[in-house]
Amino acid sequence: MRRKTLTVLGVLGVLAFGTASLFDRAEAAIGACTYKCICSVPNRCCTVNGVTTCKPDPNSPLQCTQGYPC
Numbered sequence: 001m002r003r004k005t006l007t008v009l010g011v012l013g014v015l016a017f018g019t020a021s022l023f024d025r026a027e028a029a030i031g032a033c034t035y036k037c038i039c040s041v042p043n044r045c046c047t048v049n050g051v052t053t054c055k056p057d058p059n060s061p062l063q064c065t066q067g068y069p070c
Contacts, residue, residue, distance in 0.1 A: 032046060032047070033045060033046040033047075034046075035057065035060045035061060035062050036054065036062075037062055037064035038054060039070040040064050040065070041056050041064060042056065042057055042058065042060030042062045042064045043055060043056055043057060043060070044057040044060060
């Protein structure tokens with residue numbers, strides 16, 4: 001039962017990562033967090049316990065001038 005639960009959580013994590021990667025291609029890894037351009041706005045995305053949250057970060061090292069469709 002535990003193995004099945006871990007497998008399901010792993011698949012969901014891969015799907016979440018795959019879906020997030022469809023929105024933008026620009027990202028830079030810094031520490032446990034990454035910076036991503038989402039709708040041409042730099043965001044800092046951090047993963048804690050398998051949950052990823054993103055917040056706009058004007059101090060991002062990325063130049064988000066690309067016109068990504070939102």
